Amino acid sequence: MPTIVSVDDSTVPGEGSSRLLLLVSSDNKHIVVEEDIMSRSRFISKQVEGFEATSQRHAILLPFSSFVLNKVIEYCSHYRGYYLLEDDPDAAPPGRSPVREWDQEFLDVDRNMLLRIIKAAHYLEIKSLVGSCARAIADMIRGKTTEEMREILGVENDFTPEEEHSPSSKCTG
């Protein structure tokens, strides 16, 4: 559950054609963004529905840095008003993530940043961004050895020595 704090209506205007939201990042930066831009996020949409039910508007505290949050807002701003199939809750899931040229340039960042963006997008339930990041990560690990993958992804080997030497005894899903 996200942490929600009450905010002054003068800080976050709640009326008008372009309503604003106050997002607070983990490094305590306050970012004001138009609600319409963030409507691609199902998490934010659910929060806004909650505000409407209680007639109170709040700031939304998010568990990632302002640097990552700004990247996500940049993505949402770019696709403001666009229909993306992956973000349609009523549409069937498209399977593989579609290739979008702009996304490829947008995600041309270092691997740490990429992993942080996908984590944030997953938290905010922006499926199109999660899909594009997933594709970028898949491109990054394609053809790599197990050791190289551990280094790229920053994942530790948590297999027991017995499991490591006997592939058939590893987890099966």
Place this chain on the structure above:
Amino acid sequence: MARLPYDVWTLVFTDVDDQTTLASCAQVSRTLCDAATRRLYHTLTAKQVLRYPEVRPFHCLYPLASQGLQVEWTSGSQAIASHRSDLRAHVRTVRHRIQVMSRRESGGPSTTDDCFAFLAQLPNLTSYTLDVHTTTYGLATFIYTSLLNVLSQCVKLTDVTWNVHLLACSVPIVMRARPPTLRALTFSEVPRYVEGLRQYLLSFPQLEELHIRSFAFFKSLDLMDELVFAEGSRLNLKKLTLGKHSLSGLESLVLLNRMPSLEHVDIEFVSSPQNAVIETFADLPRLRKLVVRYANGARFPVESMFDWICAVAATSPLEDLDINAICKPALYHACPSPSTLAKSLPSLRTLHMEQILLDDGGFSSIVQGCNALTDMSFRLASEHDYLRVVQRSQAVGYDLVNITSGVPEDQSILAWYGKREV
């Protein structure tokens, strides 16, 4: 380093398509092992070498039990066949290729097994494709009967594709087994001796897609009899592909109009529906995509086919239209007139008619009349139109995406246009 949730990894591995990478991923950590394993065994490619007794006359009389089978699994899939039965639940798709060899060619001992039995052990199988090519009579029957019996046990199966070429099957095959959830059925070829096809198809009220690339011999006439002229035989198909058949143009129209639920049609016309009262065969109210292939030549005056396309388009939400000659080159001046076409197709998004000649006026009529059009291809009536068409296209927001020098004898040019992104 960010620690990613399990379902994000699942999504990442959806985009990884080579098994070597997936196998490496499965050895990184426990979380990745779990997610990668699911993907690794999602699609199984099985190649079987069917070693058959020596091929000689009357070999169909040999007992089938004597045939031997060897299964070659692709890398990473070996475990399924041996000691890891727990992995079978991950398999959703099987691509199965059977290579038939005579025992004399292959040599060595062979095992006895049922080449389809493993399918029944995959509880979540949804899609199955079989590729097999044989001229062996008894073997063909064996393949059909065994496979159909096994498929009926796959309770989650929705898509089946048969790339089965049975060149000399002389034994009537009765289609009996009915996977309970089948949604799409594809035949590369309907063999000559499949009996009761209509009855079989009608036993799937939930069937949405039927794709038949080719009919052997006169099978399409039988199908026509059974599907069209039998009382009350209506399928609720959404997608239909009919290729290489022997139905006349009129019979093809009758067949289509028996299925008003169709949304996507890919049909080959072997003759023109010129004697048909076109308006009576334009009842396809849900049609969104139409691919028409026609065998051009003296027997095929295209006018009536175009009349039918316009009549269908006027009563349906048609968005994609592709008109293509099977035997090329065969070029026609715009028929019907581009202005008629534009009036009939207001909701069209893509239009491909590589055998149709348009001048700049025709091009202009279409792009101005079809406001929703984003992609189109056609052939320029003459090189002199090129610059004018380019100018007009730029004025209405189109870019020339690709241009190909066309058929030498008339110097026509194939032009592809795409609407600029807003």
